[in-house]
Amino acid sequence: xxxxxxxxxxxxxxxxxxxxxxxxxxxxxxxxxxxxxxxxxxxxxxxxxxxxxxxxxxxxxxxxxxxxxxxxxxxxxxxxxxxxxxxxxxxxxxxxxxxxxxxxxxxxxxxxxxxxxxxxxxxxxxxxxxxxxxxxxxxxxxxxxxxxxxxxxxxxxxxxxxxxxxxxxxxxxxxxxxxxxxxxxxxxxxxxxxxxxxxxxxxxxxxxxxxxxxxxxxxxxxxxxxxxxxxxxxxxxxxxxxxxxxxxxxxxxxxxxxxxxxxxxxxxxxxxxxxxxxxxxxxxxxxxxxxxxxxxxxxxxxxxxxxxxxxxxxxxxxxxxxxxxxxxxxxxxxxxxxxxxxxxxxxxxxxxxxxxxxxxxxxxxxxxxxxxxxxxxxxxxxxxxxxxxxxxxxxxxxxxxxxxxxxxxx
Amino acid sequence: xxxxxxxxxxxxxxxxxxxxxxxxxxxxxxxxxxxxxxxxxxxxxxxxxxxxxxxxxxxxxxxxxxxxxxxxxxxxxxxxxxxxxxxxxxxxxxxxxxxxxxxxxxxxxxxxxxxxxxxxxxxxxxxxxxxxxxxxxxxxxxxxxxxxxxxxxxxxxxxxxxxxxxxxxxxxxxxxxxxxxxxxxxxxxxxxxxxxxxxxxxxxxxxxxxxxxxxxxxxxxxxxxxxxxxxxxxxxxxxxxxxxxxxxxxxxxxxxxxxxxxxxxxxxxxxxxxxxxxxxxxxxxxxxxxxxxxxxxxxxxxxxxxxxxxxxxxxxxxxxxxxxxxxxxxxxxxxxxxxxxxx
Numbered sequence: 001x002x003x004x005x006x007x008x009x010x011x012x013x014x015x016x017x018x019x020x021x022x023x024x025x026x027x028x029x030x031x032x033x034x035x036x037x038x039x040x041x042x043x044x045x046x047x048x049x050x051x052x053x054x055x056x057x058x059x060x061x062x063x064x065x066x067x068x069x070x071x072x073x074x075x076x077x078x079x080x081x082x083x084x085x086x087x088x089x090x091x092x093x094x095x096x097x098x099x100x101x102x103x104x105x106x107x108x109x110x111x112x113x114x115x116x117x118x119x120x121x122x123x124x125x126x127x128x129x130x131x132x133x134x135x136x137x138x139x140x141x142x143x144x145x146x147x148x149x150x151x152x153x154x155x156x157x158x159x160x161x162x163x164x165x166x167x168x169x170x171x172x173x174x175x176x177x178x179x180x181x182x183x184x185x186x187x188x189x190x191x192x193x194x195x196x197x198x199x200x201x202x203x204x205x206x207x208x209x210x211x212x213x214x215x216x217x218x219x220x221x222x223x224x225x226x227x228x229x230x231x232x233x234x235x236x237x238x239x240x241x242x243x244x245x246x247x248x249x250x251x252x253x254x255x256x257x258x259x260x261x262x263x264x265x266x267x268x269x270x271x272x273x274x275x276x277x278x279x280x281x282x283x284x285x286x287x288x289x290x291x292x293x294x295x296x297x298x299x300x301x302x303x304x305x306x307x308x309x310x311x312x313x314x315x316x317x318x319x320x321x322x323x324x325x326x327x328x329x330x331x332x333x334x335x336x337x338x339x340x341x342x343x344x345x346x347x348x349x350x351x352x353x354x355x356x357x358x359x360x361x362x363x364x365x366x367x368x369x370x371x372x373x374x375x376x377x378x379x380x381x382x383x384x385x386x387x388x389x390x391x392x393x394x395x396x397x398x399x400x401x402x403x404x405x406x407x408x409x410x
Numbered sequence: 411x412x413x414x415x416x417x418x419x420x421x422x423x424x425x426x427x428x429x430x431x432x433x434x435x436x437x438x439x440x441x442x443x444x445x446x447x448x449x450x451x452x453x454x455x456x457x458x459x460x461x462x463x464x465x466x467x468x469x470x471x472x473x474x475x476x477x478x479x480x481x482x483x484x485x486x487x488x489x490x491x492x493x494x495x496x497x498x499x500x501x502x503x504x505x506x507x508x509x510x511x512x513x514x515x516x517x518x519x520x521x522x523x524x525x526x527x528x529x530x531x532x533x534x535x536x537x538x539x540x541x542x543x544x545x546x547x548x549x550x551x552x553x554x555x556x557x558x559x560x561x562x563x564x565x566x567x568x569x570x571x572x573x574x575x576x577x578x579x580x581x582x583x584x585x586x587x588x589x590x591x592x593x594x595x596x597x598x599x600x601x602x603x604x605x606x607x608x609x610x611x612x613x614x615x616x617x618x619x620x621x622x623x624x625x626x627x628x629x630x631x632x633x634x635x636x637x638x639x640x641x642x643x644x645x646x647x648x649x650x651x652x653x654x655x656x657x658x659x660x661x662x663x664x665x666x667x668x669x670x671x672x673x674x675x676x677x678x679x680x681x682x683x684x685x686x687x688x689x690x691x692x693x694x695x696x697x698x699x700x701x702x703x704x705x706x707x708x709x710x711x712x713x714x715x716x717x718x719x720x721x722x723x724x725x726x727x728x729x730x731x732x733x734x735x736x737x738x739x740x741x742x743x744x745x746x747x748x749x750x751x752x753x
Contacts, residue, residue, distance in 0.1 A: 045562045049587050068565075069723075071588035096583055098729040102592070104666075120694065120724035126669065127598070149724060150694025156669045173694050180669050227682050228671040228691060229663065255690050255697035255713070297689065300682050 031056045040064045048072045048079075056080065059113055063088040069097025069118075075105045081113030084137040084167065094119040099154070100138075103128045107408070110136055117141055122168070124154040130408050131155055132162045140170030144193050144251045151177040152194065155184075157230065160406050164188055172251060173258050174199035175216065178206065180230035185404050187211060195252040196221045196261065197243075202228050206236040207404040217250045218258070218265035219243035219285065224272045225257060226301035234273035235401035243267060244283035260296060262287045262327030271295040273309045276400040277316065284320035287329050288340050292361055294348035296379060306351055306379075307359050312397035314364035318342045322370070328381075332374055335388070341370030345393065350378045362395035434466045434488055439510055440539045444546040448533055448557035453488055453510060459554050461514050461530060468622060472604045473612050474638050474655040477736040478515060479582055480572050481531065482524050485604070486512040487624070494626040497607045497616065500633055500677065503625070511536040511602055520571040531566060532584045533557045536594070536602055543600040545590030561587045580733045589730050596664040603659045608633045608676065635676060638742060649746035650676055652739055653684075656728065672703055685714055686750070696725045707752035709744035718743060 032047045032055055034040065041064065047057050054076040061082035066089055072079065081087025091100045100118035103110070103125040114137040115122050122138035125131045138152035152168030155161045156179040166189040168175030175191035176198045178184050184206035190213075191197030197213030199221040200206045206222075213219035220243060224233040243266045252259040261268060264287030269275050271294055282289035290313055295306035322340035325333040333340045343363060350356040356377075363371060375387030435452040438445050445451055455462040463469070467486040475483060489495055490508035497503045505511075516530040530550040537544045548557035549564050563586035569579045585593075594600045610616055611632045619625035636643035638652035653661075654676040660667040661674040670691045673683045682688050685703030690696070690713055698716040705711040717727035718740045726732070 042562050045586060045588075049561050068563075068583070071586070071592070073588050073591055094723050095581070096723050096730070097589075098724060102588075104588075104591075104595075118724075119722070120696070120729075121692075126666070147695055150692060150696075154692075156692075173692070177692075179692070225689075225691070227688060229668055253693075253695045253697050254699045255701045256693060257689065300687070 029054045029056060031058065033058045034060070036060045036062045036064075041066050041068070045070055048074070048077075051077055053077075059087045059089075061086040063090050065090050065093065066100070067091075067093055067095045069094065069099055069102060069120075071097075071102040071104070072108060073104045076107045077105070078109040078111065079113075080109070080111045083112050084114050084135055087113040088116055089113060090116045091119065092117040099124040099149070102126070103131065106130050108132070109134065112136070114139065118149050120149045121154045122149060122152040122171070124151070124156065125158060125161075126155075127157050128155065129159045130406075131158060131160075132408055133164065133166050134162070135165040137167040137169075138171075138175075139168065140172075142170070144170055144172075144195075144248055146172050146251050146253050148172040150174075150256070152191075153177065154179075156180050159183055160408060161185070162406055162408060167191075168197075169193045171195065172253060173256055174221070175213075177201065178203055180228060183404055183406060185209075185406060190214075191216060191219075193248060195248075195250060195258045197246065199223065199258070200233070200236055201225060202230050202233045203236075204232070204234050205401065205404050208236065208238045209240045212242045214242070214245045215248050216246045217248050217252070217263045218261040218268055219246040220267045221258070221261065221270070222268070222272045222275050223257065223270045224295075224305075226295070226299040226304035226306070231301075231304060232273075234275075236272065236275045237401055237403075238267060238275070238277045239279045241280045242283075243280055243289075244285065247284070247286045260327075262325070262329055264288070264321075264324065264326050266290055266321070268293070269308050269311050271304075271306050271308055272311075273305075274398070274401060275308075275311050276397070277311075277313045278400075279315050281317045282319070282321060282342070286321065286324040287326045288344045289318055289321045289342040290316075291329075291344045291346075293346035294351075294379060307348065307357065308361070310360045310362075310395075310398055312362040312364070312395075312400070313343060314362070314397060316365065318365075318369055332388070336372070341372040341390070343369065343371045345371075345373045347373040347375040347387070347389070348378055352378055358395070359393075360395040360398075361393045362397035363392045364397060433464065434490070434510075436490060436508060439508060439537055442539075442541070444535075444537075444544070444559050444561075446559050448535075448548045448559075451510065451535075453486075453512065457555065461533065467512065468619075468624065470605070470610065470615060470619075471613070472609050472655070473635055474609060474651050476603065476655050477732060477739055479568070479580065479732050479734045480521055480570070480578065480736075481515040481517060481582075482521065482528065484514040484516075487605070488512070489624045495619070495624055496626045497610075497629045497632075499629050499631050500608055501606060502602050503605045503607060503610070505538050505602070505605075507538055507540055509538040511605065517568055517570045519569075521573045522571065522575065530554060530557070531568070531582060532560075532564075534585075534590065536600075543594070543602065545594050545600055546587060547584050547590060549584055560584060563587075563589065578734065583731075583733060585730055592666050592730060593659050593728075595660075595666050596662075604655070608635050609655065633676075639738065645746055645749060649743055650674075650684075652742055656736075656739065660728070685712075687753070694724070696727070698725070704747055704750070706750035707748060709747040712747050715740050715744045715747065 059081040099121035107130040140148035150173035171194040174196035175194035197216040266285035266289040325340040493506035564584040635651040653674040658675040
């Protein structure tokens with residue numbers, strides 16, 4: 001107890017001028033209350049810099065204009081507002097930094113506030129192990145716009161990531177994006193009007209469940225991309241999610257990989273391994289409910305496997321969808337009466353010059369759930385070589401990855 | 411109690427009597443927390459106008475400086491007496507505990523005559539204490555008699571004429587303490603950026619350091635980066651030297667931008683890693699609608715010069731440390747991309 005008092009005392013000396021400092025009942029550590037008012041931005045950034053390890057920084061209700069990005073590099077800090085839509089950090093007019101809030105320390109909790117209209121990404125946490133995003137909203141107001149920031153919630157190069165009860169709207173890339181990380185849970189969250197609702201990229205051991213992704217361009221994406229420091233993404237479970245009406249036109253700036261996702265995509269699995277998709281409800285994704293495909297671009301990276309492997313799709317509910325397929329799938333669909341099946345595989349089994357392999361795609365759905373292999377064989381697409389087939393490839397579902405357990409929940 | 415009072419009194423008197431002789435205060439330098447005033451470290455003369463270095467500070471110059479809104483910079487290093495730094499072929503010089511790296515940022519009303527009416531904006535310190543390097547920003551007062559610790563940085567309006575005669579009126583951003591870390595980060599540590607042997611190895615500088623007793627020895631072998639704006643050097647090495655000092659502190663395996671996979675260190679050999687036909691990773695609208703970081707032969711289609719030229723948050727690179735584009739740097743990188751053979 002003495003140590004905590006000392007910490008609080010030290011913080012008091014530094015911050016006493018701008019904030020209230022006291023011990024919190026039921027909270028065993030130092031606390032800083034950032035006061036509302038003209039100096040809010042400076043007081044908040046000061047608190048984020050000078051807080052001791054384990055400090056709880058409280059933000060009052062209200063809307064606060066910020067023109068520069070915030071950053072936190074102190075371990076164990078909880079940054080907590082008065083609630084989503086109650087405490088609003090408004091970055092319209094942001095002049096500096098690549099994101100609204102950058103976290104680079106471990107064991108941080110971000111909770112109960114809204115971040116709005118950042119110039120770049122919303123909240124980025126990099127190399128920040130054990131982070132919790134809980135009941136946080138990140139949004140870009142107005143219509144979906146290519147000038148919106150890329151990612152809403154953006155943990156990267158981190159271990160033990162929890163995204164729980166988060167809402168993201170309007171991201172021009174992915175609403176909730178977890179990249180180059182491992183041990184990940186994304187749950188109870190809402191992603192809407194983003195290009196990608198939820199994206200797990202170059203990551204391993206991820207559970208994505210009890211989320212709603214609607215009105216995005218694509219609902220949930222699991223990708224692995226070349227030429228990145230962390231590759232070989234694998235072992236993701238996508239279950240108990242509602243994935244519907246992801247029909248927003250793609251508004252991603254060209255060049256970014258999600259710009260290639262056709263509007264109307266439910267779930268897309270690209271070049272990843274051991275992904276299980278089950279017990280989800282798919283509805284009215286106009287291009288395709290679930291698509292499994294290889295990486296589509298040329299690449300120069302010997303360590304990269306561009307094929308999806310060991311992908312299992314089972315026990316999902318499907319309604320509507322595929323009635324107005326967009327992009328390349330729309331072109332294909334012309335040969336099939338203009339509609340696309342619920343589940344599509346590009347049928348790529350090899351990369352140029354290499355031997356064909358069995359990628360083990362297992363589909364265990366009711367017989368009336370449509371499937372189509374485009375029979376592309378290998379990229380780039382050569383029309384004359386296409387061998388489309390309605391027959392499921394007959395892969396065997398392996399054991400699903402074990403549930404992800406996070407130390408911050410034990 | 412009385413003993414300390416006497417000591418303090420003696421100290422105060424000696425300071426007041428003879429400010430020029432107060433030397434570096436290692437207790438302040440090695441403290442966990444930054445001092446409130448820049449002069450508290452004993453590295454500059456107190457109560458004088460401007461930055462009056464004591465004899466414990468040695469000025470040094472980099473072959474290539476990092477661009478900061480056309481600010482004039484002065485660099486100094488303090489190494490505690492009896493201790494020595496060590497230099498390896500290519501790395502950051504390994505400085506002993508107690509070292510302070512000092513960097514002043516200032517302007518003159520007309521940067522074509524940088525000494526006339528020059529004023530200091532900020533001084534950044536990198537202090538090597540027992541726990542590692544610390545990065546602290548100090549902002550100079552109007553009277554130029556002291557710089558005060560500014561953990562949250564500061565925004566300042568600057569009006570000046572640039573070295574090429576352009577009128578500039580812009581908001582200069584003194585970085586906050588975390589932003590200092592963002593650029594100086596390697597893994598979870600903070601390290602200096604400029605003083606790598608390869609960037610110090612000119613004008614007999616490393617030998618001077620040895621002569622002054624600051625450096626144990628000149629490294630056996632040192633690679634030398636060319637001055638990025640020396641037209642007699644090869645364009646390729648000039649461009650790589652420029653990216654090395656302006657970008658690679660974040661764009662490297664252990665840097666803040668590691669996850670981009672775009673690594674711009676002088677020693678990087680993979681053409682994809684330095685951006686040639688590399689797709690953007692997490693660029694969003696920062697990609698500017700372009701497909702590649704570097705589209706060989708086509709700077710106008712390349713993300714790299716596009717982001718260097720932009721001053722807009724969310725697009726501009728570097729993200730921190732500049733409000734203006736470095737037009738000469740953009741030209742250099744554009745020329746370099748132009749001469750790459752198209753595929």
